[in-house]
Amino acid sequence: MALKDKVKKGVKWTLASTIVLGVSAIIKVSILTRFLDKSDFGLMALVTFVMGIMELFLDMGLTSAILHKQDITKKQYASLYWINWVACIIMYVVLFLITPFVASFYDQPLLNTLIPLIGLNLLFTGLGSQFKTIQQKHLLFNKISVIDITGAILSLALSIILAVNGFGVFALVYSLILQSLFSNVVYFIIGLKNQGLLFHFKLSDTRNFLKIGVYQVGGQTINYFNTNLDVLIIGKFFSADILGGYSLAKQLVLRPVQLINPIIVKVATPTLALFQNDRNQLKRNYLNLINVIGSINIPVYIGICIFAPWIVQILYGSEFDDIFILVRILSVYMIFRAINNPIGSLVVATGRTDLEFVWYIFVLLLNPLFIYFGTKFGIVGVTIGITLSSLCMYYPAWKFLIYKLTKASLSEYFKACFIVNWRIIYLIKK
Known part of the structure; x- marks a missing residue:
């Protein structure tokens, strides 16, 4: 099959998978907010933060x-x-x-049970993650989509059953464990059948991969703190209830970019890698990628910002009405985050994960200042601080990463980011 046809097929399958995963996640949260307390979502935000750090070191950058x-x-x-x-x-x-x-540290004794329990997902990930990466490398997104969709539906069903029967925060934990166990076992079985697995280990076989991976995992770890430092600080300075409300607001604004970007970025990463030795093609394809992402995300987040009170009411119920202001502010933040998201694909495609590592260190030096200053003005202040931080990073990100890797001018990059291509919107609608 020609590359163009593989990419088209990959986009279609990834689109289907992303929509189903996103919708099932929205349904799950919408239902669970009727049965769980705000503090339960606050605890899960802390658990997810710790697990995210472990998973970054677990991968060692080998996927990239x-x-x-x-x-x-x-x-x-x-x-x-x-x-x-x-x-x-x-x-x-x-x-x-x-x-x-x-x-x-957080004065939450229940974390002693929740963290080791959901940590079992680390062991499940080791079973099947590499086989999933191989499927992605060969653009076999149809298999990935079917597995991920099935896992998400099983997770949704279990979470609802457990929540209705009074399991509280454990409804979230057990449903995530089931999803991880199912998908990784299936990836492992398919991998053994298609690729096989040798009982062979030689450290020299891994050195070139680890050389790329060490910068990648370093950069991703620092970036993880950059994008989740808000949870770390809010969890320490505010109550679990406030963290829970903030977490739900952030989940809401994250959902569109989690639905939209993977459809394009998952296919773009291996595709851009094919042009790593042709800078003109790399530049053209990367700017097109950014333009598509911006053209879809910007109208979506403008809509969320305008209709935030009604969206919160529908999804979470009247108990969470007070978080709509957080949703509005975070919508602006998410526009910049959505546009910056494909930078990871670019550095992986060019093998310049070292640049990404240095960039994330720079961001880590500035980000906490904005967030900590925001704590002086409450949870709204923290949200404004995060948004201002992302705005201030736009120009340096272009200069240090985009320009170095593609030679795209600032005007070219700005147009690709913010000049909405209405033809793309029309084609999607059609």
């Missing part, structure tokens, strides 16, 4: 390295698989050991 490298032997795949599996076990042990300190 596998997508970047074009010729990988079966022995290399085997060595990468086993080193990743050992990392899974180590990360779970580390998670288990640090849990009491996390629970004490």
Whole structure:
């Protein structure tokens, strides 16, 4: 099949998967807000924050390295698989050991149970994550979509059953465990059937991958703190109820970009890698990618900003009416986050994860200042601080990353980001 046809097919399947996953997540939260307290969502925000850090170190950047490298032997795949599996076990042990300190830091004893329980997902991930990456590398998004959709539906069903029967926050935890277990077991079975797995390990097989991965995992870890530092600070300075309300507001504004961007970015990452030695083609395709993302996201977030009170009322109920102002402010923040999201695809495609690492260090030095200053003015102040931070990073991001990797001028980049291509909107509507 020609590359163009593979990309089209990949976009269609990813679109279907992303829509189903997004809708099921919205339904899950909408139903659970009727049965769970705000503090339950606050606890899950803290659990998710800790788990996210573990998962970044777990991957070691190998996913990006596998997508970047074009010729990988079966022995290399085997060595990468086993080193990743050992990392899974180590990360779970580390998670288990640090849990009491996390629970004490936030003064939330229930975290002693929740974190090790949901941490089982680390072990499940080691089972099937590499086989999923191989499917993505070969643009086999039809298989990925079917597996992910099935897992999401099973998770949704279990969460509703448990919530109705009074399981509280554990309804969220057990449903996430089921989703991870199901999808990774299926990826493992398919991987064994299609690619096989050798009982082979040689450290030299992994060195080139780890060289790319070390910058990637370093950059992603720092970026994870940049994008989730709000949860860390709010969890410490405010109550679990306030964190829960903020978490729901953030989930709401994150949902569109989680629905829209993966449809394009998942296919774009391996596709851009094909043009890593042709800067003109790389520039043209990257600017087109940004324009598509901006043209879809900007109208969506303008709509969310305008209709925030009604959206919150419909999705979460009257108990959460007070978070609509947070939704409005975060909508502006999400426009910049959505546009910056494909930078990860660009650095992976060009193999310049070192630049991304340096950039995220720079952002980490400034981001906490905006957020901490915002705490002086309450939860709304924190939200405004995050938004101002993303606005201030726009020009430096172009200069240090976009221009260096593609030679796109500031005007070209600005037009690609913010000049909405209404033809794209028309084609989507059609």
